Amino acid sequence: MSLTKHINILDYTLLSLLRRKFRNAGIILVFSLVICITGSVLLLTYAFKREAVLVLGNVPELIVQKMTAGRHELIPVSLGEEISRIPGVSGVEPRYWGYYFDSFTKANYTVVTPGGRLSEGNKLLQGRLPSAEEKGVAAIGGGIARTRFLGIDDDLALFSPDGKLRNFRVVGIFQAPSELLTFDLIVIGKGDLQELFSLPPGIATDLVVGVRNETEAPVIARKIRERIPDSRPILRREIIRTYDAVFSWRSGLILTLFAGALAAFAILAWDKATGLSADERREIGILKALGWETSDILEMKFWEGVAISLTSFFLGILAAYAHIFFFDAALFAPALKGWSVIYPRFHLVPFIDPYQIATLLSLTVIPYIASTIIPSWKAAVTDPDEVVRG
Amino acid sequence: MPADTIISTSGVTKYFNRGRPNEVLAVNGVTFAIRKGDFSVLKGPSGSGKTTLLSLIGCMTRPTAGSVVVAGRDASHLPERFLAEIRRKTFGFIFQQFHLIPGMSVLQNVMIPLYPTDSTLPDLKRRAAALLDSLDMSKRAAFPVQGLSGGEQQRTAIARALINDPDIILADEPTAHLDTALSKDFMEIMKGFRDKGKTIVIASHDPLVFEDPAVGLIVGMRDGSLTELKRRG
Amino acid sequence: MNRAFVFLAGAGLCLLALTGLLFRSAATVRQQGNTVRDMTEIAACLRLTDISFSHDARYTRHPSQADLFSAFQDHPGSIEHFPSGSVSAPPDFSGIGTAISAGKR
Numbered sequence: 017m018s019l020t021k022h023i024n025i026l027d028y029t030l031l032s033l034l035r036r037k038f039r040n041a042g043i044i045l046v047f048s049l050v051i052c053i054t055g056s057v058l059l060l061t062y063a064f065k066r067e068a069v070l071v072l073g074n075v076p077e078l079i080v081q082k083m084t085a086g087r088h089e090l091i092p093v094s095l096g097e098e099i100s101r102i103p104g105v106s107g108v109e110p111r112y113w114g115y116y117f118d119s120f121t122k123a124n125y126t127v128v129t130p131g132g133r134l135s136e137g138n139k140l141l142q143g144r145l146p147s148a149e150e151k152g153v154a155a156i157g158g159g160i161a162r163t164r165f166l167g168i169d170d171d172l173a174l175f176s177p178d179g180k181l182r183n184f185r186v187v188g189i190f191q192a193p194s195e196l197l198t199f200d201l202i203v204i205g206k207g208d209l210q211e212l213f214s215l216p217p218g219i220a221t222d223l224v225v226g227v228r229n230e231t232e233a234p235v236i237a238r239k240i241r242e243r244i245p246d247s248r249p250i251l252r253r254e255i256i257r258t259y260d261a262v263f264s265w266r267s268g269l270i271l272t273l274f275a276g277a278l279a280a281f282a283i284l285a286w287d288k289a290t291g292l293s294a295d296e297r298r299e300i301g302i303l304k305a306l307g308w309e310t311s312d313i314l315e316m317k318f319w320e321g322v323a324i325s326l327t328s329f330f331l332g333i334l335a336a337y338a339h340i341f342f343f344d345a346a347l348f349a350p351a352l353k354g355w356s357v358i359y360p361r362f363h364l365v366p367f368i369d370p371y372q373i374a375t376l377l378s379l380t381v382i383p384y385i386a387s388t389i390i391p392s393w394k395a396a397v398t399d400p401d402e403v404v405r406g
Numbered sequence: 407m408p409a410d411t412i413i414s415t416s417g418v419t420k421y422f423n424r425g426r427p428n429e430v431l432a433v434n435g436v437t438f439a440i441r442k443g444d445f446s447v448l449k450g451p452s453g454s455g456k457t458t459l460l461s462l463i464g465c466m467t468r469p470t471a472g473s474v475v476v477a478g479r480d481a482s483h484l485p486e487r488f489l490a491e492i493r494r495k496t497f498g499f500i501f502q503q504f505h506l507i508p509g510m511s512v513l514q515n516v517m518i519p520l521y522p523t524d525s526t527l528p529d530l531k532r533r534a535a536a537l538l539d540s541l542d543m544s545k546r547a548a549f550p551v552q553g554l555s556g557g558e559q560q561r562t563a564i565a566r567a568l569i570n571d572p573d574i575i576l577a578d579e580p581t582a583h584l585d586t587a588l589s590k591d592f593m594e595i596m597k598g599f600r601d602k603g604k605t606i607v608i609a610s611h612d613p614l615v616f617e618d619p620a621v622g623l624i625v626g627m628r629d630g631s632l633t634e635l636k637r638r639g
Numbered sequence: 640m641n642r643a644f645v646f647l648a649g650a651g652l653c654l655l656a657l658t659g660l661l662f663r664s665a666a667t668v669r670q671q672g673n674t675v676r677d678m679t680e681i682a683a684c685l686r687l688t689d690i691s692f693s694h695d696a697r698y699t700r701h702p703s704q705a706d707l708f709s710a711f712q713d714h715p716g717s718i719e720h721f722p723s724g725s726v727s728a729p730p731d732f733s734g735i736g737t738a739i740s741a742g743k744r
Contacts, residue, residue, distance in 0.1 A: 196692075
């Protein structure tokens with residue numbers, strides 16, 4: 017068996033497709049656009065999720081908030097002693113943090129205190145991190161440095177609730193690759209934070225609970241709720257699940273925005289699937305009359321489906337890759353990040369799931385090929401006589 | 407039946423839309439034989455069933471009753487793929503409407519019957535070009551077929567019918583769209599093929615065709631039935 | 640020129656490009672492994688719980704830390720409230736007073 021015949025039929029198919037260049041180019045354009053959009057959403061969502069899960073893999077296993085009247089409330093540090101008596105708890109530390117609304121830039125910043133030191137080799141911080149005990153110094157995220165035009169050794173001025181201006185000398189600036197995490201952060205010492213927010217002593221924002229065995233975290237969370245009914249333990253697993261849900265919801269939202277394009281393509285595919293044009297029917301009749309077998313006609317239609325859908329798939333997926341990882345998802349990022357006064361600049365790490373690409377391939381190419389072959393079946397098995405007598 | 411019979415029909419009958427209100431009896435019990443090398447004409451007014459009879463002979467449709475035997479094989483009961491093979495290897499068709507595929511060049515149209523075979527494209531191209539050359543069409547080879555004149559379209563259709571080197575050439579109303587001079591040209595080309603030993607079957611009601619002295623067998627048809635079977639020369 | 644070979648070569652080239660991009664991604668991921676490690680360290684050191692996407696309301700800045708229902712608290716003018724402001728900015732009512740009038744018309 018030789019390949020020549022199949023190559024010939026493919027050659028004829030392409031020749032035949034070129035007869036209707038504009039129509040077929042239109043189909044390829046719309047098809048690639050649909051694949052590009054769907055592919056972009058899949059690539060973007062997956063890369064975000066992977067990065068989030070990786071980066072958040074080391075967040076505290078268990079955080080305990082206090083709830084008052086159904087709202088998040090500051091928590092007394094003394095509750096930590098009660099929690100540390102629960103078996104399996106390796107330690108309890110208070111966490112001090114809060115939001116600062118900057119009336120100059122109309123943006124919210126997140127003010128945190130350090131819980132330890134960064135290793136020397138950490139390249140994502142220019143300068144250093146203040147220690148928990150230090151006063152009058154701060155490390156800031158790239159977003160704040162940009163909006164407030166700050167460099168190392170400049171002064172960051174913040175208002176405390178009593179209306180007094182407090183100055184912090186900038187000793188560290190987080191670098192751009194970390195903006196997904198540090199964009200709006202202001203890191204200051206614990207004493208500074210208590211003064212800046214006028215926190216009463218003995219009160220923290222929430223408690224970080226260390227757990228000896230991670231699999232026991234849910235059990236410990238339940239015990240905390242039993243002992244302190246007005247607390248709300250948050251598990252790391254829940255945080256990661258929250259992100260999964262947020263990104264899935266937003267990718268769904270983007271797909272909804274582009275539902276028009278998807279619908280247009282569905283109509284196009286439907287139109288093809290429900291009938292051949294008179295021209296295509298006539299072509300099939302002529303080919304049969306000239307001695308093409310039914311199987312040759314179906315092979316031609318198969319190649320037609322392959323040529324259009326595979327071309328579109330490749331164009332679409334390559335465009336999607338370029339869009340997401342070379343152009344930083346310029347089209348979708350606004351919807352995916354949400355509305356905001358200032359946006360973080362970050363470069364996505366190109367995490368890719370080949371399985372997703374394979375799924376996209378099989379969900380677009382195979383149905384298209386089927387919708388090309390099936391309607392030609394009937395024309396291919398009728399006697400050429402009917403077509404040719406016209 | 408003489409040994410050199412190449413096509414024979416026996417009681418061949420064809421209904422269209424059988425069993426429906428618009429049922430048509432197109433060919434009614436026709437029996438005749440064509441010998442190898444015959445220059446034959448199916449003669450009759452339009453609607454007499456000659457195009458259908460030509461389709462039956464050419465294995466493009468199956469008879470409702472009776473049989474069609476082509477080169478010793480009963481085509482009325484062969485599976486579809488053998489019919490396609492017979493069409494490809496034995497027959498060259500020249501249709502009334504030419505049925506060229508628009509948007510393709512003359513050369514590409516001529517190559518069509520041999521695409522689903524194992525001959526390579528350069529080989530196919532050479533054969534098509536040689537044929538076009540023999541029909542004086544080589545200067546038009548790269549021309550899109552929809553821009554051709556009627557006579558050139560027919561020459562393209564003839565070249566396409568000959569690309570597979572068939573034993574039998576079937577032509578349906580070949581002179582319907584041609585003026586007298588071009589019709590005569592067509593008959594000359596056909597005579598040339600007859601001289602090369604090809605069998606020729608033309609369905610036509612044009613006197614210029616069936617009164618031509620070269621025609622050896624005249625099959626007269628009216629209302630689907632055989633009315634005349636005359637061998638000349 | 641045989642169109643079939645041109646098409647097959649084009650398709651093969653695209654497949655190659657796609658495979659190339661997959662490898663490039665894998666290489667970049669490996670290369671940026673240090674970045675990811677440093678970020679993980681920052682997250683651990685500062686005990687951060689959330690990604691810094693949107694900074695305008697605490698239920699978008701810290702989705703994991705907010706109350707379970709956090710619709711109207713931070714931006715009363717925002718058009719979409721749940722799930723939190725994704726697409727549009729809140730309208731600017733500063734020049735025309737409040738859009739909601741109280742009492743009788």
